[in-house]
Amino acid sequence: MTTMVTRAGWRARRPTSSYTQLPRARGVKVHYTGGYVSPKIVDDHDICLELMRTFQRQHIDANGWSDFAYNLAGCPHRRLLEGRGFGVMSAANGPGLNDDHYAILALVGSSGFTQPTDDLLHAVRDGIELLRKHGAGTEIKGHRDGYSTSCPGGPLYAWVRKGAPRPREAPAKPKPPKPVKVVWDGDVPRWPGRVLKHVGGAMMRGEDVRVWQDKMARRGWKLDVDGVFGEQSADVARGYRRATGLPAGDTVDKATWAMTWSWTPPPEKSA
Ligand SMILES: [Zn+2]
Ligand SMILES: [Zn+2]
Structure with missing residues (x-):
């Protein structure tokens, strides 16, 4: 199971006001970051943490929202990053759409790092399952369902349309037999x-x-x-x-x- 990075773990600021409670919803909407994400992110989890801080800064300081918009984020290191958390409304799906679905952000962009890796998909899937334990129904949709946006991008949206399946685990390669040494x-x-x-x-x-x-x-x-x-x-x-x-x-x-x-x-x- 994916490890959770708490808000303290990515050095989140406190929300500027209290969240709107949302004890249940029809399901989860999947998002991507859009824009450029450095391909180096695959080998550097610090980039994930930095992205979280950047988005939170934008959402609070530029958009005037109370906090980072999403309930959770999933990163290419098969980790979940705590956003607003459970049982509360996101600010991510668009006006009038936030009381139907929680929101999870996948740390994949529209340039640079654009192809979700297996570990990223596992993280998002883990996040969806965790949200389901906290009031989310079975629907899995993309941001673009019901709102005019390219989010969550082609590759991620295709995966969402398939029902966000777990990537198939690679079968273990049979070990080559040990060469026999004659003594x-x-x-x-x-x-x-x-x-x-x-x-x-x-x-x-x-x-x-x-x-x-x-x-x-x-x-x-x-x-x-x-x-x-x-x-x-x-x-x-x-x-x-x-x-x-x-x-x-x-x-x-x-x-x-x-x-x-x-x-x-x-x-x-x-x-
Ligand atoms: Zn989105
Ligand atoms: Zn990461």
């Missing part, structure tokens, strides 16, 4: 700690496979020393286990590995 005790390699076997699909490969193949090839078994344990290696393992009296199988388990460096059977005659 030698003199001329004898240590058991690599895994059973070499022929598996379908992505075949087992590694230095351990190559070392075993190399040893078997030197002993006259016919197989490619390519570090890939394919059908051919499985056949050789089967023949070798049979020749040495190991339990039947076509894998190189710990016993087969140990036997490979301790006893040399004659190669099987090919059929």
Whole structure:
């Protein structure tokens, strides 16, 4: 969940008069900052805090409002910034429109930083859900719904129209397998700690496979020393286990590995 930056956290001024109470509303309207927002904001949360102070200054000193206009703001660092807060009217949606919807500001502009990032969308979505816990109904709209403005900008408005869905979390990338290191005790390699076997699909490969193949090839078994344990290696393992009296199988388990460096059977005659 998004962390909340309190008013003290962005060094807000006190409102110049008390808010109008609004215990419930039909939903939330989404806004953007418009204007230029430095693309550096993505890596610098201080820019978010500075923007909050700038807007509050404009809203109080230039517009003559009592405070920063919005209930909440969401930033590209997946944080929510406290504006007027909950259960009160915003001054953001336009005359006559503020008692129907609360207002949340997304810190994204109309030039510079214009494409909302996943973290920004998560923050706004978190803000909407938080407002719903404090009296907001289910409607999610943009500033331009009912008021002549480009706000909240094309990309954000398209998202709002879809119902402000959570961005899909990127699926975790499968970790590449750790390369197998073969440790030698003199001329004898240590058991690599895994059973070499022929598996379908992505075949087992590694230095351990190559070392075993190399040893078997030197002993006259016919197989490619390519570090890939394919059908051919499985056949050789089967023949070798049979020749040495190991339990039947076509894998190189710990016993087969140990036997490979301790006893040399004659190669099987090919059929
Ligand atoms: Zn707006
Ligand atoms: Zn931020």
